[in-house]
Amino acid sequence: DVVMTQSPLSLPVTPGQPASISCRSSQSLVYSDGNTYLNWFQQRPGQSPRRLIYKVSNRDSGVPDRFSGSGSGTDFTLKISRVEAEDVGVYYCMQGTHWPRTFGQGTKVEIK
C-alpha cells in the first residue's frame, strides 16, 4: 500500500498567520493519464470530512482562496495563507492513484 506521511501532526497557529502542512507519499502519485491524484480534506470538530483540494492544486467550489495546494511526484503541501478560527480541525491528504486509496494520519490545526 502507498503510505501517506503528513507533518506536522499538530499545528498551533496564531489567527492571521500562515500555516503549512506537508504530505509525502511512498510512491509517485503520477498516473499514466498524466494526472496526479492528490486530494486534501478538512474535518472540522464533530463533522464529516470535506474535500478542499483535488489533483494537487484545484480548489473545490466554495473553498476560500486562502487555501492552496502545491507539489508533485511524492511531495505535496497544503497552505493556509491567513488562518481563521473556522479553519480549526484535522486535515488529511488522500491519494487516488493507487489501490487501495490511502490517507495521511491527519494534521490537527488549532488556534494558539
Add this chain to the structure above:
Amino acid sequence: QVQLVESGGGLVKPGGSLRLSCAASGFTFSDFYMSWIRQAPGKGLEWLSYISSSTTYINYADSVKGRFTISRDNAKNSLYLQMNSLRAEDTAVYYCARDEPSSGYFAAPGVYWGQGTLVTVSS
C-alpha cells in the same frame, strides 16, 4: 442538494454481523461510483471499499476483504455494506461518500460524504 444519509449502525458482539445503508438523494445515483470509509474513535480515515455505478467493479481494503461486502440498488438510490465476522477493531464511524473522477482514476471519495453511522463491536 446532494445528501447521503447512513443508517444501520449500533452495538454488536464480536463475530456478529451488521448491514449498513446509505440513502442518496439530490443527484443521479446510478451515474456515480460510491465508497465506504471508516474512522475509529479518535483516529484517522481508512478507505474500505468502492463499487462502480453498474456494480461491474468492486474493490476492498485488505483489512475487510472476505468479511465485508459492498452492494448497491440503483432503483432505490441506496448503497450497502454487509459486515460479517465483526471484530473489536472494526469499531468506528462508517461514512459513505460519492466518488469523483477528479479524486482518483476510476474514482475516489470526493466532495460529498454522509454524516456517518457508529458501529461498536463489544461483548
